[in-house]
């Protein structure tokens with residue numbers, strides 16, 4: 001039995017969404033994940049097209065702008081089920097969700113009409129360019145500069161870890177527009193920087209090179225150098241300079257819920273593989289699942305996954321009531337990141353020596369799971385946020 005069948009508190013619609021996404025992932029993703037991961041090859045764009053046709057990128061956005069108007073829990077379920085098959089596939093939607101959330105919450109009416117329909121359908125693919133070589137957790141400490149010259153902004157500076165920058169039509173980028181602002185948080189703006197998709201970028205104004213990684217192989221993360229690359233001034237989010245940091249903060253809750261859901265999915269994928277293997281592998285004349293220590297390992301893994309899932313769904317439900325949920329989303333993200341690292345490691349242990357082999361799936365889940373404690377706000381930053389909320393008077 002798999003705990004991913006858990007449906008407590010879910011509507012029929014949520015159950016149907018889970019079933020249909022699981023069916024899609026089993027058919028389209030599971031058969032290719034291991035081979036592409038081993039080659040370090042990116043997700044095929046034909047698969048991305050199928051996901052866009054199924055509406056996975058526009059799930060939570062207003063129908064007025066081309067979205068499906070579904071709730072945050074639906075988005076979490078989709079992210080979980082895709083990541084259960086392959087984290088990289090569950091992470092494609094993250095980029096459109098972050099960018100479209102930013103536009104929906106902070107864009108001018110004209111910007112919403114220009115960007116949201118394409119982001120929802122996947123005609124516009126996005127990447128998030130926030131991190132810089134010297135500014136990661138300290139996201140307000142960036143240096144990448146955008147200077148207005150007539151109808152355009154000229155951008156100079158560096159970004160790093162911009163995942164999927166090559167495939168993107170638009171880079172959702174934090175830039176410094178107001179260097180003299182007394183508070184560093186007021187120096188920033190968000191600029192939607194268009195580019196042509198492809199590995200070549202636009203040197204010398206925009207150069208990019210992939211960063212070699214241990215996991216997350218289906219999407220490549222890029223170092224980017226801007227040297228006078230221009231973006232239309234009308235692409236400044238909200239049309240007013242100096243608001244970028246606060247605009248970015250408005251997406252933290254949704255991004256953390258989506259990331260927690262991806263972690264639940266990866267852990268579930270590893271658990272499913274380990275459960276099957278434990279029932280098939282015999283030692284000392286019986287399946288290893290019959291050894292109490294292995295059975296208890298599986299029980300502990302399943303319990304941890306379910307706890308993470310319920311914390312994630314709880315945050316999603318809170319988000320849908322319109323209540324502030326940075327505490328719950330931070331807890332879900334932090335818990336699920338650690339849970340996924342532990343569960344995937346235990347899955348490898350159940351596979352014994354084969355767990356260390358690239359011919360078996362356990363190591364892929366483990367390599368992928370390690371990133372959850374790092375991106376979308378490190379675990380240390382999540383605990384900072386949680387502690388601050390707990391200590392609020």
Ligand SMILES: Cc1cc2nc3c(=O)[nH]c(=O)nc-3n(C[C@H](O)[C@H](O)[C@H](O)COP(=O)(O)OP(=O)(O)OC[C@H]3O[C@@H](n4cnc5c(N)ncnc54)[C@H](O)[C@@H]3O)c2cc1C
Pocket residue numbers: 127128129130131133134135136137138160161162163164213216221371374375376377378379380381384
């Ligand atoms: C595979 C991958 C994909 C990524 N994709 C993207 C992307 O698409 N777009 C994007 O913009 N970024 C992306 N990132 C970047 C990611 O968000 C950053 O790596 C992350 O925010 C941490 O920043 P940093 O690497 O500069 O580490 P640092 O901020 O330098 O942190 C180093 C260590 O110090 C700790 N630390 C820092 N500040 C504090 C503090 N105040 N209190 C306690 N501890 C602290 C951190 O928790 C960490 O352990 C990606 C990263 C990876 C690995």
